[in-house]
Amino acid sequence: MSKKSVIGLLAVALLAGASYYVVKHGIPGRHAPAHRGAPAQTVAAQTAQMQTWQPAMELVGELRASKGADLALQVSGIVQSLSFESGDTVQAGAPLLRLVADDQAAKLDSLKATAEVNALILKRDTEQLKIKAVSQATVDNDEANLKNAKALVAQQQALVAQYSLTAAFAGRLGIRGVDLGQYLSAGTTIVTLQALDPLFADFFVPQQFFGRLKVGQPTKVKVDSFPGQEFAAAVSAINAKVETGSRNVKVRAVLNNPDGRLVPGMFAKVALEIDAAEKFVTLPQTAIVSNPYGSTVFVLDKGADGKGLVARETFVKLGQARGDFVAVVSGLKEGETVVVAGQIKLRNGTPVVIDNNNIPEAKLDPKVSD
Structure with a gap:
């Protein structure tokens, strides 16, 4: 095996070991376990709630x-x-x-007059046909002339209408x-x-x-x-x-x-x-601490003596966000108390005191005025 391959394997092993340490012991550095007797830190906290969201x-x-x-x-x-x-x-x-459209209207009047004359001629020839004064061919020709005159009138009316605009x-x-x-x-x-x-x-x-x-x-x-x-x-x-x-x-x-x-x-x-609508454990987005290792939250548990509260950092998997809230897919249970402000002061085991007097209310549909 070449020297480069050995170095690559060692690097992978170190990364895997670091990831295991982070998952088991928490993020190193500022999140290392607090010393016993450390002073209590004031934080804001809320209870993780179950909400029904429509995907x-x-x-x-x-x-x-x-x-x-x-x-x-x-x-x-x-x-x-x-x-x-x-x-x-x-x-x-x-x-x-x-x-x-004066010229087009005048032409329409002329065509109407011609149609009226053709109608009179047809009527007169129809009466003459009864006494055999005219032939059937004459009456047939009169009928054709009247139909043609009426068609010309309809054509001109359509043309005149094109000069006017109405709401469709x-x-x-x-x-x-x-x-x-x-x-x-x-x-x-x-x-x-x-x-x-x-x-x-x-x-x-x-x-x-x-x-x-x-x-x-x-x-x-x-x-x-x-x-x-x-x-x-x-x-x-x-x-x-x-x-x-x-x-x-x-x-x-x-x-x-x-x-x-x-x-x-x-x-x-x-x-x-x-x-269909789904139920999720939800938290205000301010509760989430994002870092290269993933997303974490600080959960508050009772102290070892049963008195007071101490912080415990835990990894969570997040889902969709809505308004000021985010869904937690795994890593948190309904009813657990989670820090929503003041996380920067905390480490695993840090004693805390809750003060929610100065935090804004998280909303699913925040308005600009909020």
Whole structure:
């Protein structure tokens, strides 16, 4: 065996021995056992509690309108009238804008007059046919002329309608992009119309969770504009394919927005509830001491004489965090008293006195004001 191999084996053995020592005796240095007769240290402590948490994935998404469109006309012309202001709430079919269409309206009147004449000719020839004054071919030709005239009228009516803009659905208008008297080219965006209640939240879920998705699944949505607030939503649709680039599946949730505070395009944080609720032993996150060896907490036990409390350091395995709390998967039991402030003064066996007068209350859903 080469010299380098021997050195490598010795290094591995030393690391393994150090890890065993840490697990058995605690972290060396400041956490060495306290000397007998050491003065009591004042700390803050709380009891480890069992809480029921609903497992959830934190995802990012975007808010979309249930109906949304940038309104435009398919013909060109000069704006003759405007019937809305920026930010108006409108109903479906409400008139919004009209272009100058005098020549098209005049042509429509002419076509209507021609149709009326054709109708009179057909009526007269039908009566003449009864007394054999005209042939059947004449009446048939009159009927064709009338149908053609009516078709031309309908065509012109559709063209005239293109010079007017109405709300395609109920919603809120955005900022007006045109003014009275302005010339508009076909396709120019006039204003955006967005239906704000309900809204959609679109987000992506990793494909390994595809089998755990279902319509109606509860979700919670947060936006930066309203910190600390959650908006209830539910999954309404799951895409029929997985995106080939990211291997994520697109999911859509629907949420009510009756007051219109949320608007399409907002960045959203989506908490998707998965599986059944679970129970965890939980602690305030301030109780956790993180170091290269792992995460530890100081548990308070009764002293050897049955009086007072002494600190005992123990390793814990942590789960998910929520608000000011963190779940402890192993290493701690419900009901044990754990130090949440003042750990820096402690070693194994240090006598302690509890004083909780100056510690803030830990919360699952802390607000900015907290």
